[in-house]
Structures are given as C-alpha cells and as structure tokens.
Amino acid sequence: MLSINRLSQSEARILINGAERKAEEIGVPMCIAITDESGNLIAFKRMDGGKIHSITIAQDKAFTAASACKGTHEYNEACVPGNKNYLFGIQTALGGRLSIVGGGLPVLVDGNVVGGIGISSGTPQQDMSCAQAGIEYFEKYNL
C-alpha cells in the first residue's frame, strides 16, 4: 500500500489567498485553481472579472503541474519544434488538457507533490507570479 499526502481544503484556501493577494496587487483578476496530487480539483476561485476561458486553463495548469511535478513554463521551454529530444507536440496531449503555458506550479512538501496550483487570466508572467505567490504564502503560513 502506498501512503500519499494530499492538500486539505484549508490548505488549498491558503494557496488561493496567497495568489489572490498578488493578483490584487498587480490589478489583474485571476482564475485560481488548486488540485490535489492526482490533478483532481480541490478548490477554485474566479475573481470578479476573471476570464471565461481561463476557468479551464487554470485547472489544466494545476493538473499538469501536479502530475508532472514541474512548472508548466518548463514544458513551454522544452516545446521547440525540430529536436526529437525535446517535447514538442506534448502541448496537444490529453485533448489539450496538458498545459505548457506558464502559471502552473506543483505544491511540494518535503519533496513530495501534494497538489498543484494553476493561474490564468493575465500574461504568463503575471500568472506565474501569482502562482509563485500562492506557493510562498502557503510555505509561510502553513505550519
């Protein structure tokens, strides 16, 4: 039997709060998705004004980051055509659900994935900064 650690609802809320504070600071209403370590949704918040298509993309980013145990932007850097050692083409896997756009990060505790956070509605850089802010807030306030 495997023993798995998974984000609880209260921990998911801490992640959302951290991301939301950053979103408010930069003035971009975001879609914020938190998944468990298996990529299944735990919590979601579309801030007033968050974009419709970002509802799905935020979830896809969180799913991808949790499943792959890396940031979605890392996939983006490896998706360059014309090099068979690269990952070009993976961006259409799972009907496009595998997201390679920055803004998804795995949530790690003691080196193990316990969930994923995905942000969408801004530029990739804005999305990434909010995802990172969620992670940092979680690491600071989740004792």
Place this chain on the structure above:
Amino acid sequence: MLSINRLSQSEARILINGAERKAEEIGVPMCIAITDESGNLIAFKRMDGGKIHSITIAQDKAFTAASACKGTHEYNEACVPGNKNYLFGIQTALGGRLSIVGGGLPVLVDGNVVGGIGISSGTPQQDMSCAQAGIEYFEKYNL
C-alpha cells in the same frame, strides 16, 4: 480475407517486463502501454510513481507507433513549421491522440506490425530507451 498477426497477452507482458527493467535501471518509474496492431490496448502498467498524465500519453504513443509503423520520435523530427513537405500540424490530429513525442515504437515480427509499445513519465530520451529495451527483450525472449 486478410490474415493478421497480433500480440498475445503473454507477449505483451514480455514487452512490459523488458521496458520495466530498463526503467528500474535508470530509476524512473514509467507508465508502460502495449497495444495490438490496431492500436487497441492490451496491457498497461503504471509503475509506482508513474505520472498521471503519462497514463494517457503512454497509450497514445503506443497507438500512434502501431498505427504508423514508426517511432513517434520520427513524427517529431518531421513536425517542423513552415515546410509544406513536413508534417507540422499532425500533432493535433485525433484530438491530440496522435503523439509525436519520442517513446512510442512499433513491435515488428517478420517485418509486420503486431503491436505497439508506448512509454511515458521520463524525458523523451528516457522514454525512448525504455521502449527500445522492451523491444529488445521481446526479440530475445519471445521464441
């Protein structure tokens, strides 16, 4: 009437065993999928720690390799934008089910496709080496 040769369940297991040995050797828990010559799944193994999104991708690689009778990395090399003689764009076919990421190989017996093997969870190189190891193990131990 056409006469077709198809991997049996026991042969599929040989392929999985060969791939798994390589995966253990390189220390990467893999998703390993074996399809028949028509691309339909025969056997699947997610080694403990294999990635969630790789469940689908491993199957898609095996499907693509069996159907196309070539390695998925060959599609990758041909998916370069801006050349009408190349295959760029095929990576989105079948809702993304056609995989162009390395790690899928056809299983050939006497020059005919009898199945496909698809590996996912590592880098394309790691996935390709495990797929190749499965093929070699099959060729060695399947009399």
Place this chain on the structure above:
Amino acid sequence: MLSINRLSQSEARILINGAERKAEEIGVPMCIAITDESGNLIAFKRMDGGKIHSITIAQDKAFTAASACKGTHEYNEACVPGNKNYLFGIQTALGGRLSIVGGGLPVLVDGNVVGGIGISSGTPQQDMSCAQAGIEYFEKYNL
C-alpha cells in the same frame, strides 16, 4: 494535510489475478482495469479475446467505483426515469465516463477506498462476479 492510502502496483496485480481466475473459470475473456483511489489507471489487462469497446468501459467502471465508493450496479438500480429522487441522467455525465453498468467495485481497506476494479466483456452478472472475485482474492492474499 490529508493522508491517503493507495493501491500499489503489486496489489493491483493481485486484484487482476483474482479476477482473471474467475474469468477463466467461467470461460469469458475479460478486460480488467485497476485504478487508484483517485480513479487514475494503475494496471490493465485485456485477456486474449477481450472486447475492444470493453477496454474503455472496464476503465470507466473502475474509475466510477473508486470515485463513488460503491459498485456501478448500485448506480444502475438508481437510474430509473421519472423519479426526481433517483439518479436517472447521471449515466451521461463526464461524456459517458461515469459508468452505471455492473462490473465496477471499489477496493476498500479498513473502510477507506484505496482503488477501484472494473471488468467488462461479459454480461453484467459475469462482470460483477469477476470484480467480486478480484476483491475476495485481494482480501485473502494481501496480508
């Protein structure tokens, strides 16, 4: 943080072996799928002669049973039209991935779901008996 128990690969194999023994006993080659507690595939075996459409249905049954923590046949009994207290209509949820046909059972340890088993290729009764045989074999041989 939540602590989750999840079937390992070796435990998944015990479930498959138990189901396969029953399938051989009744002479029906089955598709056998094992998922983890989150409904993600761990292991799959299409016995020689297992049906093509059952590849997906077996996985869907295991997913549904693990997710719902009940047998898929229980959903079937509740899917009767014309009673607002019943579940009729749920059979189309998730693009039909939610299966209400008998043959899916949750795998429980100490009252908690650790995975799901799904069987397809026979009648619902045959599928159910093989799923049950898998569970019983697991309970007997998994110390």
Place this chain on the structure above:
Amino acid sequence: MLSINRLSQSEARILINGAERKAEEIGVPMCIAITDESGNLIAFKRMDGGKIHSITIAQDKAFTAASACKGTHEYNEACVPGNKNYLFGIQTALGGRLSIVGGGLPVLVDGNVVGGIGISSGTPQQDMSCAQAGIEYFEKYNL
C-alpha cells in the same frame, strides 16, 4: 502470437453492394459503414441523400457490432432501466460511440468476427434489413 482474420477491401465492397441493393429496393438512401474486426473503418458509402448525422452513427454501429460480436439491436433490447442485470447506461459509453440502435451487425466467418457493418438513415428496421442484406450478399458471393 494471435492469428486474426480481417475483411479485405474487396470483401468490404461486397458487403456495401448487398446493403445498397436493399436500400435502393426500399427507396431509402443510406450511410453504409464497414469496419474491420477491431472496429476500425475499412469502407464507407453515403448514398446520394444519406443523412449527415448518419455518417457517424453508421460507423458507430459497425464498430459496436464488430467489437461486441452481436447486433446493435440486441443491446437495445437489454437497455431497460431499473434492472441491474440489464445493460442500461451502456448507450452512453465511449462518449456515445457505443451504439445500441438497430442497424449494426458483426460479420462472421467460421464463427469468428472478421468485421462489422453499420447502416443509418432509415428507421431501425430499415437499417437492420439493409445490414442483414449486406451480410447475406457477402455470404452468397464471397466464395
């Protein structure tokens, strides 16, 4: 290694010809799909006036009949709500690709499935009669 018999293109054409003759006799332009034993399309003909939605349904019927080794109308009879031993709910499996509407028949040679035929555009009875006519024509003229 399994040895499989599969309809050839010329045999698929015989099946289409038989179905088309019946369709002309009853005055209903049909969509006629022939799959191999794995449910993959070999040949398709939309007679002038055949319905658009039937393009997909004819293929789904042929796929289902080949995969299940029975007529799609047999599934229809078993899809009655409120009996857990019945198959109600299976009609939505595979995103609805599993068809339970009459008009799909397996193509058998020496008791083994070698393909499937699916007809759509008329009533289920009309579709079934054309599928049956295709089978009979095949059995008569395919020496």
